[in-house]
Amino acid sequence: MKIIVPVKQVPEVAEVKVNPDTGTLIREGVPSILNPFDELAVEAAIQLKESHGGEVTIITMGPPQAKDALYKALAMGGDKAVHMTDRAFAGADTWATAYTLAKQIEKMEFDLIICGKQAIDGDTAQVGPEIAEVLGIPQICYARHIEMSEDGKSITVHRETDEGYEVVKARLPVLITATKGLNEPRLPNIMGIMKAKKKPLEEVDAESLGVPEDEIGLKGSPTQVRKVFPPQKKAGGIKIEAEDPKEVAKKLVEFLAEKGAI
Amino acid sequence: MGLIYKKDVCTGCMLCPKVCNFGAIEKDGDKVKFDLDKCVLCGSCEEVCPVDAIEIERQVIDKEHLAQYKDVWVWCETHEGRLRSVARELVTKSRELADKLNEQVVAVLLGHNVEGLAESLVHQGADKVLVVDKEILAEYTTDAYTIAMTTLIAPRKPSIVLFGATSNGRDLAPRVAARMALGLTADCTGLDIDEEGQLVQTRPAFGGNIMAEILCPYTRPQMATVRPNVFKPSELDTSRDGDIEKVDVEIRPNQVRTKVLEKVSEVVEGMKSVEEADVVVCSGRGIKDPANLELPQKLADVLDAAVGGSRPIVDLGWLPPTQQVGQSGRTICPKLYFALGISGAIQHTAGMSTSDIIVAINKDPEAPIFEIADFGIVGDIFDILPHIIEEVKRLKAER
Numbered sequence: 119m120k121i122i123v124p125v126k127q128v129p130e131v132a133e134v135k136v137n138p139d140t141g142t143l144i145r146e147g148v149p150s151i152l153n154p155f156d157e158l159a160v161e162a163a164i165q166l167k168e169s170h171g172g173e174v175t176i177i178t179m180g181p182p183q184a185k186d187a188l189y190k191a192l193a194m195g196g197d198k199a200v201h202m203t204d205r206a207f208a209g210a211d212t213w214a215t216a217y218t219l220a221k222q223i224e225k226m227e228f229d230l231i232i233c234g235k236q237a238i239d240g241d242t243a244q245v246g247p248e249i250a251e252v253l254g255i256p257q258i259c260y261a262r263h264i265e266m267s268e269d270g271k272s273i274t275v276h277r278e279t280d281e282g283y284e285v286v287k288a289r290l291p292v293l294i295t296a297t298k299g300l301n302e303p304r305l306p307n308i309m310g311i312m313k314a315k316k317k318p319l320e321e322v323d324a325e326s327l328g329v330p331e332d333e334i335g336l337k338g339s340p341t342q343v344r345k346v347f348p349p350q351k352k353a354g355g356i357k358i359e360a361e362d363p364k365e366v367a368k369k370l371v372e373f374l375a376e377k378g379a380i
Numbered sequence: 381m382g383l384i385y386k387k388d389v390c391t392g393c394m395l396c397p398k399v400c401n402f403g404a405i406e407k408d409g410d411k412v413k414f415d416l417d418k419c420v421l422c423g424s425c426e427e428v429c430p431v432d433a434i435e436i437e438r439q440v441i442d443k444e445h446l447a448q449y450k451d452v453w454v455w456c457e458t459h460e461g462r463l464r465s466v467a468r469e470l471v472t473k474s475r476e477l478a479d480k481l482n483e484q485v486v487a488v489l490l491g492h493n494v495e496g497l498a499e500s501l502v503h504q505g506a507d508k509v510l511v512v513d514k515e516i517l518a519e520y521t522t523d524a525y526t527i528a529m530t531t532l533i534a535p536r537k538p539s540i541v542l543f544g545a546t547s548n549g550r551d552l553a554p555r556v557a558a559r560m561a562l563g564l565t566a567d568c569t570g571l572d573i574d575e576e577g578q579l580v581q582t583r584p585a586f587g588g589n590i591m592a593e594i595l596c597p598y599t600r601p602q603m604a605t606v607r608p609n610v611f612k613p614s615e616l617d618t619s620r621d622g623d624i625e626k627v628d629v630e631i632r633p634n635q636v637r638t639k640v641l642e643k644v645s646e647v648v649e650g651m652k653s654v655e656e657a658d659v660v661v662c663s664g665r666g667i668k669d670p671a672n673l674e675l676p677q678k679l680a681d682v683l684d685a686a687v688g689g690s691r692p693i694v695d696l697g698w699l700p701p702t703q704q705v706g707q708s709g710r711t712i713c714p715k716l717y718f719a720l721g722i723s724g725a726i727q728h729t730a731g732m733s734t735s736d737i738i739v740a741i742n743k744d745p746e747a748p749i750f751e752i753a754d755f756g757i758v759g760d761i762f763d764i765l766p767h768i769i770e771e772v773k774r775l776k777a778e779r
Contacts, residue, residue, distance in 0.1 A: 131587035132727075143401045143590055181417035209382050209421030212554070213563060239586055241707075242566035244554040247522075251558035256637035257522055259551045274641070279547045280459075281702070282646035288638040298708070336382040336421045337439060340563030343422040344593040346401050349584065355738075357750050360759025367767030370739065371775055373755055379716040379737045380659075380683060380772060 119172035119270055121163040122228045123196065124219050124249065125156040127180055127187035128239045136348050152187040155234025157194075157303035158296035162264055163232050164195040165301065170270055173197045175226065179207055179218055185319070192314035193306030199319045200226075206324035209336030212240075216248030218334050222322055223253060230273070231293040235260055243295070250293035258286050260297040382421045382437050387411055390433040396425035401590065422592075439598045449539040449600035452478040453486045455529065455552070456501060457544055463497055465656065466544030468504050468613035470606055473571060474542060475505035475614070480573040484508060486538065490528050492518035495626070502622035505614060509624045516631050520548045523636045526555045531629045533560065538601045540579050542571075545605040553605045563596040565604040569734075579604070588707060588730035609655055609713045610734060648700050657686035659716045662705050662732070664690040666721015666742065666761060670698040675765050676720055682772045683716075690722050706731035720761045724749025741765070 127150050135144045152160075163174045176191040178184050179202040188199040200222060207218055223231070231250070236243035243259070250257035262283060263276035272289045278297055306314070324334060332338060356373070360366045374380045390411050397405040397412060404418035405425060426434045452474040456467035467487075474485045487506040489498055491513065498509040512528050529552065533541060541556075543549040545567045557564035570582030574595075579602040581594045596602040647653070654660050661680040667673060673687070680687045689699035691706055705712055706728040717735035722728060724740070724747055732738070733752055740753035741761045750756040757764060 129586070131589070134586050134589050136589055140398050142399060143586060145401075145403045183417070205416050208416060208419065211563065212566075213558065213561065216558065240566075241585065241587075243550050244557075244564055244566055247551060247554035248558040251526075251555050257551070257555070258638060259522075260547060277547075279643070282644045284640050284644065285642040286638050286640055292637075332439070337437070340561070340596055340599045341565060342438070342595050342597055343420070344580070344595050345424060345427065346422060346585075346590050346592045349588065349591050349733075355754035355756060357745075357753070357756035357758065359745075360741075360757050360764050363759065363763045364767045366757055366759065367764055367771045370755055370757065370768060371771040374716065374737070374739075375775060377737055380775070 119166065119170050119230065120226075120228045121166060121172060121174045121230045121232060122223055122226060123156070123159050123163045123174060123176050123191065123232050124223075124245070125160065125176055125178050125187055125191055125234070126153045126237045127151070127178065127184040128153045128237050131238045150183065150186065152190040153234050153237045155236060155238070155296060156187075156191075157234070158298070158300045159232040159234045160191045160194050160196060161301045161303040162261075162294075162296055163230075164304075166230070166264070166266060167195075170266055172229075175200065175228075177219060177222065178202065179210070179215060188319065189311075189314045190306065192317045192319075193310040194304055195310065196317070198317055200322060201319060202322045202327070204323040206331055207335050209339060210334065211339035211341045212242050212244040213248060213340055214334055214336075214338035216245045217252055217338065218327070218329070219245070220249045220252035221327055221329050223249065229270075229290045231255075231291070233293065233295045235295045235297040246293060246295040253293070255291045255293055256288050257293045257295070258288060259295045261294045262297060262299045264294065264300070383414060383416065383419060384435040384437065385412075385414060386433045386435070389431055391431055393430060395428045395430070396434065399424045399428045441597055446600050449537045451484045451486050451536075451538045451540075452481070453488055453533070453538040453541045453601070454506075455541070455543045455549070456487050456489050456497075457546060457548060458489070458491050458494055458497065461493070463500070464544060464546065464608075465613065466546060466549075466606070466608040467501075469608065469611040470542050470544060471501055471504040471506055472614040473606075473611040474540075477540065477571060477573055477579070478507075481539070481577055483539065486510060488529070488532060490517050490525060495624075498624045500616065502624070503616040503618050503620050505617075505620070507622050509622065511624060511626050512629050513626065514629070514631065516633065516636065519640050521636050521638055521640065522551055522555055523638065524631050525552050526559060527631050527635060528629045529556045530559050532627065533601065541601045541603045543603070543605045545607045549605050553603060557603050562599050562601065562603055565594045565596070568604045568606045569610050571604065571606065578602070584730060588726045607711045609711055646700060647702050651700070651703065652680075652686035654686045654688040654703055654705055654712050654714075655710050657684075658714055659683045659685035659718075660688050660705070660712060660714045660732075660735075661685045661718045661720065662688035662690065662722060663693060663720045664722030664728075665692050667693065667698075668721075670696075672762070673698060675762065676718075679718065679765060679769050679772070682769055682776070685716075685718075688712075690728050719749050719753070720765070722749055723747045724752065
């Protein structure tokens with residue numbers, strides 16, 4: 119079975135701070151990591167390979183340093199990688215990103231594509247379904263559990279919903295997105311890390327992709343970021359030390375009654 | 381290459397490195413240099429540059445083509461024969477947007493035996509309801525719903541299409557957008573119309589550390605998914621009139637490539653939904669032990685409130701995932717929110733900061749939750765909560 123896992127390198131969002139003077143993000147010193155939801159996807163792919171045989175290909179679109187995310191996935195157990203890197207790809211929104219990745223995936227053989235549910239920097243959850251649409255294959259989003267049929271021709275997925283989950287079945291090829299609870303991604307071991315850099319890694323630029331320039335990057339992006347700004351802080355409210363809990367409780371309930379909240 | 385820097389025009393004022401959110405601009409002698417691997421072409425520098433030394437190459441806008449597109453559409457999701465509340469919220473918001481544009485609000489209702497819900501969408505503010513009522517739409521599937529939406533959209537040319545950012549909305553919208561090669565903005569928390577009549581979509585990014593305003597200047601319809609509980613639904617106006625149009629869309633069974641075998645609800649019997657309650661009592665790490673959750677439950681009982689939890693206590697299994705408030709849980713905006721022993725990390729506040737009134741109790745006077753609290757109490761929840769419960773009871777008895 120051939121499995122493709124599209125991944126993204128992201129900043130460790132929990133460590134991103136905002137400069138209070140300028141309101142801009144401080145990205146200096148913030149480590150870049152393999153998107154945590156993509157780790158779930160890589161782990162799921164490796165587990166399926168271990169139980170059903172096959173090959174796992176990791177693919178990313180990103181600047182030269184995004185290679186580190188590919189090495190991490192290869193160290194976990196991916197077999198080979200594709201790095202789509204070219205300045206012409208820069209500025210891509212979710213549609214242009216999905217289109218660019220799908221145009222490359224189209225040239226490859228696959229039975230299954232597994233993506234992370236969303237990247238933690240953008241949180242859109244759109245690239246997976248958009249890749250599936252460009253490829254013309256069905257999708258099952260937010261997988262918590264995956265089961266391959268014995269003949270390896272269909273897959274059953276527990277798909278997270280607003281109320282719980284639903285059990286969804288589809289014939290391959292299909293695109294699945296992975297969410298929390300699907301598995302516990304393994305940590306790469308020393309052997310894995312050493313082997314990773316020797317595994318096949320193909321670089322693809324805009325020219326070798328062979329797609330017109332106005333369909334990729336910023337030019338191929340229907341959305342445009344007009345501006346970015348820090349979230350509005352709420353004006354300061356009341357803050358009191360609870361020296362006398364009873365008195366404080368009374369003040370609070372008076373406050374809430376006055377505001378009509380209770 | 382999207383960014384053109386006219387070095388000879390640049391005066392070296394150094395405004396642009398200050399506004400760059402991506403660390404892509406650096407001082408280079410008395411001018412600047414750009415790291416295009418870091419640049420996402422957001423245009424902040426272009427806007428701030430006083431001498432127009434920075435230009436971002438963009439696509440050409442065909443105004444005549446865009447002008448053919450009119451009306452604000454809302455995909456109105458149903459669940460077990462009822463409208464999801466986000467559908468009502470979005471019809472209300474669309475009314476406001478459509479009035480600014482002088483266009484109509486069109487509600488789209490897909491499903492089986494759902495026609496009866498159409499009238500209440502008119503009462504909510506829709507001018508027209510498009511109903512596709514078919515057995516094949518009884519259960520949500522990506523394929524059937526995508527065919528229905530794209531078949532409705534293509535000939536009717538709406539200018540805006542909105543979806544609730546639910547599990548199904550976030551599954552459907554990108555599929556529809558991709559089929560029609562359109563832009564899509566995820567998980568918006570703000571929508572407005574600018575002076576040129578474009579939809580301005582505001583959304584958080586980087587875990588809520590920053591907000592972005594996104595436009596869709598070149599293509600129509602402009603599409604967005606919108607977080608539930610951000611906009612308040614209006615009161616129903618039963619005197620409103622509107623058109624209800626039944627449309628038949630052909631969807632063949634073999635076009636639907638996934639099959640739903642079973643639906644499992646994890647909603648705990650008797651536990652109020654944090655998304656629907658007017659008052660939410662939410663506990664964090666400071667609650668220390670699952671047995672202690674009895675105390676917030678008591679407060680919730682006297683206030684007719686829902687009980688919620690921050691991510692750490694849901695991860696520990698002390699409350700079911702349906703009760704989790706925050707970025708990776710539910711986004712809510714109740715009338716009154718209690719944060720008990722919650723420090724207020726951005727991942728939590730991203731899910732509740734729009735609540736009308738926020739009450740925070742925390743031992744740590746430096747806890748960030750106090751920055752957004754309307755009423756903050758520095759102290760021990762176990763000392764204070766019993767008194768609050770007593771005071772609320774007393775107030776209710778007096779009434």
